Amino acid sequence: MSLLSLKSVTKRFGGLTAVNGLSFDLVAGETVGLLGPNGSGKTTALNMISGYLPVSDGSVALGGDTISGLSPDRIAHKGVARTFQLVRALPSLSVGENVLAALAFRRNPLWGRDAEVRIETLLAQVGLAGRARQPADSLTYIDLKRMELARALATEPSLLLLDEWLAGLNPTELRAGIDLITSLRESGMTILLVEHVMDAVRALCSRCIVMNTGTKIADGPTADVLSDPEVVRAYLGVEDA
Ligand SMILES: Nc1ncnc2c1ncn2[C@@H]1O[C@H](COP(=O)(O)OP(=O)(O)O)[C@@H](O)[C@H]1O
Ligand SMILES: [Mg+2]
Known part of the structure; x- marks a missing residue:
C-alpha cells in the first residue's frame, strides 16, 4: 500500500493555479525527486502535504487516512516532517534548544534528561555531535541546514519532505549532504525531495516526478525522466509549439 497518496490536488491563489490536479503515490521506503523549473508549484x-496551506481541491492521504484539512501539528503527529526552502531557526537559542523545541512538539514530548540524550543522538545523526550548546546564530549555512534536519527528525517521521535542502552547498558539503540523506533512506524513511542539484537527484532518487506550471508532466525512473524531451524542454524554458 502507498504511504502517501495525492489525488487531484489543486491550489489556487486568486486567479493563479499554482498546483493543478496533482496526483501521485509514494510507496513506503521510496526516495522520490520532485523536480521542475522555478514557480512550477513544488x-x-x-x-499542502504538510498542512501549511489548505488544498483548494483534491485530497492527500497518509497510510490510507485523509490528512488534507488537518493542521500542520496534527499532520506532523501523524508522521510527516519537512524542512523549509528558507531555513527556519530560532537564532537567539542554542542548537540544542532549537532541537528541544521540536522534541516538545512531538506526539509524545520529551523533556529533561530524555530530551538531552535524544538531542545528542539527533545532532550526531546529522553531523553536529557535541554542538548542542553552540548559539544557533553562530552556525555556518550547512550546519544550520543540518540543525533544521535534526529538528525535522525529532518528530520521528515516516515521511520526510525536503525543500531544496542541498541548495547552496559547496561540492564537499554537497557530498556530505548526499551521504546524510542516503543514510536516512537506508534507515527506511520515505523521502520526497525537491531538488535542483541533478547529481544529487541521480545519486538519491530511484524515481522522479516533474512539474511544470503546476501540472505533473513526468513520473518514472530517474534516468528515463531526465532524458524525457518534454522534461528537457521544461527545464530549458522552451515553449511547446
Ligand atoms: N502564498 C502564495 N500566494 C500567492 N502566490 C503564491 C504563493 N505561494 C506560491 N505562489 C505562486 O505559486 C507558484 C508556484 O510557486 P512555488 O510552489 O513556490 O514554486 P516552486 O517551489 O516550484 O519554485 C508561483 O507562481 C508563485 O508565485
Ligand atoms: Mg520552491
Missing part, C-alpha cells in the same frame, strides 16, 4: 505541493 513548494506549494509540499505546503
Whole structure:
C-alpha cells in the first residue's frame, strides 16, 4: 500500500493555479525527486502535504487516512516532517534548544534528561555531535541546514519532505549532504525531495516526478525522466509549439 497518496490536488491563489490536479503515490521506503523549473508549484505541493496551506481541491492521504484539512501539528503527529526552502531557526537559542523545541512538539514530548540524550543522538545523526550548546546564530549555512534536519527528525517521521535542502552547498558539503540523506533512506524513511542539484537527484532518487506550471508532466525512473524531451524542454524554458 502507498504511504502517501495525492489525488487531484489543486491550489489556487486568486486567479493563479499554482498546483493543478496533482496526483501521485509514494510507496513506503521510496526516495522520490520532485523536480521542475522555478514557480512550477513544488513548494506549494509540499505546503499542502504538510498542512501549511489548505488544498483548494483534491485530497492527500497518509497510510490510507485523509490528512488534507488537518493542521500542520496534527499532520506532523501523524508522521510527516519537512524542512523549509528558507531555513527556519530560532537564532537567539542554542542548537540544542532549537532541537528541544521540536522534541516538545512531538506526539509524545520529551523533556529533561530524555530530551538531552535524544538531542545528542539527533545532532550526531546529522553531523553536529557535541554542538548542542553552540548559539544557533553562530552556525555556518550547512550546519544550520543540518540543525533544521535534526529538528525535522525529532518528530520521528515516516515521511520526510525536503525543500531544496542541498541548495547552496559547496561540492564537499554537497557530498556530505548526499551521504546524510542516503543514510536516512537506508534507515527506511520515505523521502520526497525537491531538488535542483541533478547529481544529487541521480545519486538519491530511484524515481522522479516533474512539474511544470503546476501540472505533473513526468513520473518514472530517474534516468528515463531526465532524458524525457518534454522534461528537457521544461527545464530549458522552451515553449511547446
Ligand atoms: N502564498 C502564495 N500566494 C500567492 N502566490 C503564491 C504563493 N505561494 C506560491 N505562489 C505562486 O505559486 C507558484 C508556484 O510557486 P512555488 O510552489 O513556490 O514554486 P516552486 O517551489 O516550484 O519554485 C508561483 O507562481 C508563485 O508565485
Ligand atoms: Mg520552491
